[in-house]
Amino acid sequence: MLDVQDTKGRETLPPRADASVLLVTAVRLRRGPRGLQLDDQTCAGLVRYAENFRQVTFAGIVLDAEREEDTSVAWVDVVDLPCSGRVEFMELPFAYRITAFARTYRRTRALLGQAIRDSDHLCFTLGYLSGDWGAVAALEADAQGRKFAVWFDRVEHDVILRTLPDHRFRRRMKERMTLPVMKRYHRYLIGRSSLGLFQGRDTYNAYAGFSSNPVCMYDVHTQRADRIDGERLEAKVERLLSGAPLRIVYVGRAAAMKGPQDWIDALAAAAGAGVPLEARWLGDGPLVEAMRGLIREKGLSGHIRLAGHVADREAVLDAMRDSDLFVFCHKTPESPRCLIEALVCGCPIVGYTSPYAEDLVAEQGGGVLTPLHDAGALGRRIADLATSRRDLAQLVRDAAASGARFDEETLYRRRADLLVEFA
Structure with missing residues (x-):
């Protein structure tokens, strides 16, 4: 092989x-x-x-x-x-x-x-x-x-x-x-x-x-220049260690195979456990309006923002560099580039397990993976990370190390x- x-x-x-x-x-x-x-x-x-x-x-x-x-x-x-x-x-x-x-x-x-x-x-x-x-x-x-x-x-x-x-x-x-x-x-x-x-x-x-x-x-399609630099990485770590609210991001289409309802359910579970969080979904798609309704229904309007399609690639990468977790709920066996881009940006990937996601972080870490279709388990893992800030800070550093492999x-x-x- x-x-x-x-x-x-x-x-x-x-x-x-x-x-x-x-x-x-x-x-x-x-x-x-x-x-x-x-x-x-x-x-x-x-x-x-x-x-x-x-x-x-x-x-x-x-x-x-x-x-x-x-x-x-x-x-x-x-x-x-x-x-x-x-x-x-x-x-x-x-x-x-x-x-x-x-x-x-x-x-x-x-x-x-x-x-x-x-x-x-x-x-x-x-x-x-x-x-x-x-x-x-x-x-x-x-x-x-x-x-x-x-x-x-x-x-x-x-x-x-x-x-x-x-x-x-x-x-x-x-x-x-x-x-x-x-x-x-x-x-x-x-x-x-x-x-x-x-x-x-x-x-x-x-x-x-x-x-x-x-x-x-x-x-x-990431370049060496897209990698998060050391100064910005350490600034993120310091902010995390200060106890600031978790910044969570996802980039992709609001379509069934991306699991947008699971994503909201997981964040609702984490927020219900007392996790202070600020989340953004960047991307449009057929389920955007359904997501808006679910966010209102779960009382998460103050915590989740649907940013829609962002055409500026640098703005998308910046959103990942500024975020603490890239939370995803992919439901099908695919190989989405967004997970690699998150690692390149020093943003740990936290979501449903798959051989693809496991492989990306197998060598140097930078990810936490949970059972497929179990939004509750994903929410609990987010809550665990929120209460273990030193572990989360190391996860951020590991993510950047894993991302350095990909250009x-x-x-x-x-x-x-x-x-x-x-x-």
Whole structure:
């Protein structure tokens, strides 16, 4: 097993300056007044790929205006990227309905086939069944006898299964019928790949057994400059030791898989135990109004603030640097970057346990994890920390130490090394 964080004794092969890479993803592209637009985090990743490869071809799904999802995205004009002259964009159709997939399959596979022939290294993100062009690219690369990497952000079949109750009856029936097929399909493609890149320990544990060459990866967009500095860290510790109210933060969408009701219930339990706290949830989503109602119902309006979407990335990181705990209630096996960002900012992660969260703090600490779906237990752990300020101060220092492992430049260079060597 290869591990991105454990390179002792391994010779790393530097990326070749003359190499090209093809990335086929399900990331959304859209057409703006100045041409194609892409979300800011994906753009940051493309800049890193361009540092390691001569030419980058990025394939994403183009959304028509009427299909744009109800979420806050910081869109960037791709012509403004510093590497725009070395990044080519491929527009793939939105085809998650089986009829649209069947109608566009042959033309899109032929397009992908040519891009595969033109590229030195291949990496395909997998995640669904119909409309999953990364999987189609994997089939085509295999047919051409090419080596390729597969990338998984999360355990998609498990995420779908756990969120089924939130969907209508017809959608639930469709997913229950197709999930077994999707699982076998993904396992087959993993087995045909020469490199399996799995984001976080949850994803790695779910898929590594089907790969001949699995790697646990982390997808981050924090820089070395984003780390909390020593002076600010010690100021936070001093404030904590003074007995000041706990500052609690969460950054993410107010959606069922993030557990916003559990989050409020946990804070209500801590406040009920006499913990002085000031909490903020940064992010919008479909459950914001339900959260407002629950906060009023539990009498927490003076303790919890819903800040909505915050577009300024530095303001988000500052909120974490200023906070004592990053409390989370994630309910599905995913690998959210917000936990890594919290550690980078010296903000301990306190929430529901998962292999991903456990892995992040296994070496140097900085986290307290409680049983899944037990908001009461989480609230009690917050109360314990509030009464053990010296332990909490050490937890803050440990969080900053754990966060120092993660920076975008290092991790993308490592990913490029692996693609050059194996895919």
